[in-house]
Amino acid sequence: MAGRTIDINEYIGVPDALASAISNQFDDWQRMRSVWLEEKKELRNYVFATDTTKTTNASLPWKNSTTIPKLCQIRDNLHANYMAALFPTDDWLLWEGDDEDAEAVEKRKVILAYMQNKIRNSGFINAVSELVYDYIDFGNVLGSTEYVNEVRENKDTGEVIPGYVGPRAVRVSPFDVVMNPVAAHFENAPKIIRVIKSLGEIAADIEDHPEAGYLEDVFKIMTEARKSVAGLTTNDIHQAEGLNIDGFGSLLEYYQSGYVEILEFHGDMYDVHSEELLKNHIITIVDRSHILRKVPNPSWRGQSLRHAGWRLRPGNLWAMGPLDNLVGMQYRLDHLENLKADVFDFIAHPVLKISGHVEDFDYGPGETIYVGDEGDVQFMHPDTIALNADMQIDRLEAKMEDMVGAPKQAMGIRTPGEKTKFEVQTLDNASSRIFQSKITYFERNFLEPLLNDMLELARRNMEISDVVRVVDDEFGAALFETITPEDLASRGKLRPVGARHFAAKANQFQNLNALANSAIYNDPAVNTHFSGVTLAQVIEELLDIEKFNLVSPNVRVAEQLETQRLIDTGAQQLDEERAVAGGPVPDEGIPEGA
Numbered sequence: 156m157a158g159r160t161i162d163i164n165e166y167i168g169v170p171d172a173l174a175s176a177i178s179n180q181f182d183d184w185q186r187m188r189s190v191w192l193e194e195k196k197e198l199r200n201y202v203f204a205t206d207t208t209k210t211t212n213a214s215l216p217w218k219n220s221t222t223i224p225k226l227c228q229i230r231d232n233l234h235a236n237y238m239a240a241l242f243p244t245d246d247w248l249l250w251e252g253d254d255e256d257a258e259a260v261e262k263r264k265v266i267l268a269y270m271q272n273k274i275r276n277s278g279f280i281n282a283v284s285e286l287v288y289d290y291i292d293f294g295n296v297l298g299s300t301e302y303v304n305e306v307r308e309n310k311d312t313g314e315v316i317p318g319y320v321g322p323r324a325v326r327v328s329p330f331d332v333v334m335n336p337v338a339a340h341f342e343n344a345p346k347i348i349r350v351i352k353s354l355g356e357i358a359a360d361i362e363d364h365p366e367a368g369y370l371e372d373v374f375k376i377m378t379e380a381r382k383s384v385a386g387l388t389t390n391d392i393h394q395a396e397g398l399n400i401d402g403f404g405s406l407l408e409y410y411q412s413g414y415v416e417i418l419e420f421h422g423d424m425y426d427v428h429s430e431e432l433l434k435n436h437i438i439t440i441v442d443r444s445h446i447l448r449k450v451p452n453p454s455w456r457g458q459s460l461r462h463a464g465w466r467l468r469p470g471n472l473w474a475m476g477p478l479d480n481l482v483g484m485q486y487r488l489d490h491l492e493n494l495k496a497d498v499f500d501f502i503a504h505p506v507l508k509i510s511g512h513v514e515d516f517d518y519g520p521g522e523t524i525y526v527g528d529e530g531d532v533q534f535m536h537p538d539t540i541a542l543n544a545d546m547q548i549d550r551l552e553a554k555m556e557d558m559v560g561a562p563k564q565a566m567g568i569r570t571p572g573e574k575t576k577f578e579v580q581t582l583d584n585a586s587s588r589i590f591q592s593k594i595t596y597f598e599r600n601f602l603e604p605l606l607n608d609m610l611e612l613a614r615r616n617m618e619i620s621d622v623v624r625v626v627d628d629e630f631g632a633a634l635f636e637t638i639t640p641e642d643l644a645s646r647g648k649l650r651p652v653g654a655r656h657f658a659a660k661a662n663q664f665q666n667l668n669a670l671a672n673s674a675i676y677n678d679p680a681v682n683t684h685f686s687g688v689t690l691a692q693v694i695e696e697l698l699d700i701e702k703f704n705l706v707s708p709n710v711r712v713a714e715q716l717e718t719q720r721l722i723d724t725g726a727q728q729l730d731e732e733r734a735v736a737g738g739p740v741p742d743e744g745i746p747e748g749a
Contacts, residue, residue, distance in 0.1 A: 171446050172428045177420050178443040181347045184333035191473050192330070195293055198478055201485050202227050202292070212489045219496040223488045225552055226478055230291050232561050233477065233590075237287050240594045240653065241602070242280065247653030248606070253646040265642045269621070270610060270649060277323040283602070285326045294465040294476025296601055297327040300608045302616040304363075320621065322609035327460065336472050341462040344472060345422030348460070351414050354378065357441075373445045377415060380442070415441050421452065421460060455611050456604075463601035465593060477559040477593075484555050488548060495544040498537050506535040560589025598651050606649045614643045667693065 197211060204210050207220040241247070248270065250263045274280070282298075290296040305318030331349045338344030352360075354377070361371060420438040425431070435457060439447040452459060464474025507518070511530030516522055524532055617640045670676050676685070691706045 171440070171444060173424075173426055173438065173449075174440040174444055174446050176427075177347065177418055177424075177438060177440055180345075180420075181333055181349070181418055184335065184347065187336060188333065188473055194479065194482075195329075198226070198476075198482055199292065201482060202230055202478070207489050207493065210486075210489070212486055212493075215490060215493065218500065219493040221489070221492050221496060223485075223492055223548070223552075225488055225555055226481060226485050229481070229555060229559055229561060230288075230478065233291050233559060234284070234287055236561065236590065237290070237594050237597070238284060240591075241283065241287075241598060241651070243653050247651055248274075249650045249652055251647050251650055253648075262642075262645055265638060266610070266645065266647075266649075269613070269638050269643065270606070273321045273323075273609065273613070276319050277321060279324055282324040282326055286324075286601075287597070289326065289329060290463070290465055290597055291477055293329045294474045294479060295329045296463050296597070297329055297332050297460060298601065298605050299325045299327055299460050300605065300612050301325050302612050322612040322616075324605055324609065332460075334472060337470060338472060341472055342458055343422075345420065345424065346460065348419045348421070350417045350419065352417060353414055354381075357415060357417075373441065373447050376445055377441055381413075416443065417441055417447070418443070453615070454608070455615065456608060458604070459608070461601055461604050461608070463597055480558065481555050484551055488551055491544040491548050491551075494541055498541040501535075501537040505537075508533045508535050560593060598653065602651050603649065606651060610643065610649060614640055617643070 200210050201222075204222050204224075207213055207215070207222050210222065212222070213220075248267065250266050252263065286296050286298055300322050302322050304320050306320060307316040307318060308314070309316060327348060332346055333349075334341070334346035335344045357374060357377075361374060418440050420436070420440075423435060424433045424438065426433060433449070435452045436449060437452050437459070438449045441447050462472075464472070465477055466475040466479075468474060509530075509532050512527030513530045513532055514525040516524045526532065617638075619639070621638045675681055688706075688708050695706045
């Protein structure tokens with residue numbers, strides 16, 4: 156090799172034209188969102204900063220470097236309240252059928268039992284927790300689904316080791332996805348997902364998922380290319396023009412790293428070389444050179460990636476997050492905090508002004524200072540008005556809470572002033588509108604399609620049957636039912652309603668409680684027209700206590716009658732026991748022997 160330079164294409168092969176087109180498109184879309192990426196990195200630094208040296212505040216000329224973790228606190232507050240709203244009870248998921256058969260009680264029960272089982276065993280709640288963090292941190296949440304079979308067999312004993320089998324929600328990092336940002340809708344926008352895997356992981360995918368369409372021939376080309384460049388150095392070759400893979404120092408270092416970059420295109424693409432329109436295709440390329448798979452999207456719903464944005468931008472699919480506009484305010488908070496701390500330091504250890512002849516001395520309590528004629532030592536006292544920064548800091552923190560839609564009541568802090576019950580409810584509803592709007596949007600536009608994608612994936616991939624745990628509504632006993640693909644083949648959709656019911660039911664119950672204590676309800680002319688049974692049923696539904704069967708028409712009367720019967724029976728039995736214990740009482744009015 157010494158003495159000449161060889162193009163790396165001689166080792167890795169000539170790139171496929173379609174693979175090169177997708178690679179170039181990835182680079183273009185990545186450059187288009189470069190500003191967005193830098194903003195998110197700055198925000199991430201502020202959220203996880205332990206001092207200002209890790210943020211853009213490091214440029215300030217202050218001695219102190221304290222950071223107030225306000226952005227981190229707001230993030231945690233939003234996450235806790237979003238999760239509480241999404242999953243307030245166990246009955247947050249509903250099934251709505253599109254025909255009479257799909258709406259049948261047994262059909263609805265089977266589908267809900269299957270999905271609840273998969274949600275519980277696949278770590279769905281934990282996955283949603285990570286997705287909610289993306290919703291807050293990046294303002295964009297991206298998720299997909301996959302069907303997994305974690306059943307394993309012990310090759311030595313032949314024992315089958317049980318594991319999870321079924322659909323699973325998968326978080327996709329917004330950093331790993333690029334798309335056409337000016338498309339009208341995300342569903343119609345072409346997008347590219349970037350994944351870094353090892354050769355071993357790809358080999359395992361080919362073995363475990365033959366239905367995915369991975370080409371073993373391409374895998375051999377990938378491994379042979381890495382064997383060819385194993386002993387080369389940067390002096391031996393020069394890089395092919397236009398190839399640059401993020402995260403690796405050079406193309407040669409990439410090939411020698413043992414990792415593979417995978418770019419997966421989703422959407423419509425016209426192949427100019429074959430003059431073929433690839434409509435709703437998934438095209439997977441590796442090494443920016445070779446096509447690993449090119450198949451129509453297998454999803455019956457047409458999409459395999461879901462997206463939602465916190466604050467939508469006109470004409471741009473990359474949305475803003477709740478914390479984006481607060482970075483400048485966080486900068487100001489840290490600025491004021493460290494300015495105040497520096498002033499405190501100047502007061503505790505003031506600068507000395509020395510004039511005339513003064514002998515050397517050690518600065519400290521009780522120190523004697525010898526000065527000559529016209530000599531003097533004075534403290535330079537700073538302007539203490541800077542100590543009022545606490546008031547500005549408090550106002551900034553309150554503004555930041557309000558601007559992200561996190562009401563103070565959500566943190567258990569009561570706003571000042573006495574209020575009536577109706578005023579409390581009115582203020583609580585008004586302060587929670589932004590919060591409720593954002594979490595309802597997430598639930599309706601992201602969580603709902605993701606859950607229906609999981610159900611559709613189960614229908615497509617369930618081989619024979621599955622066994623799920625079902626709790627009997629009447630007796631509360633745990634049963635195990637066998638679910639077949641035909642049981643899941645119904646027209647309809649799953650609807651998560653936790654966030655919507657969370658606010659609606661709380662509002663209705665508080666209004667009902669206020670009405671019950673009002674003079675209007677206590678007016679006999681009005682009260683006589685309210686049904687007690689219906690009112691009890693409404694309360695049972697609003698409090699989500701239907702499973703306890705507390706409400707039954709006139710059940711209190713029946714219970715009181717039963718109680719009285721038991722009391723009467725017990726009293727009669729007690730009298731009989733006393734009579735038997737004491738024996739018969741003789742009649743004193745009749746002579747003995749008469």
